Amino acid sequence: MNGSAYVYILKCADGSLYTGWTTDPRRRLKEHNSGGKGAKYTRGRGPCLIVYLEEFSDRKEAMRREWEIKNRMTRDEKLRLIENTLQERGSVVL
16 A cells, blocks of 8 residues: 555444545554544444545545545445445455
């Protein structure tokens, strides 16, 4: 992973989805699962898995895409995005 920013979708243990952005997906996943520095939403919903990851050249682009996914996509659209990506790549590579 050579990009400077990433948008990710987590699938929480309760089946819910959480979308965020980061410069370090591995670190951010650990934060979500530790309950400390992770988002308030993911606390008590772990363990979480990254099921979607998209790379961007800068933070501004990643933040724009995060907003688009969070605010413009329904749960079903997010699930289709995840499924299409898995079919293309075979897995989410970290």
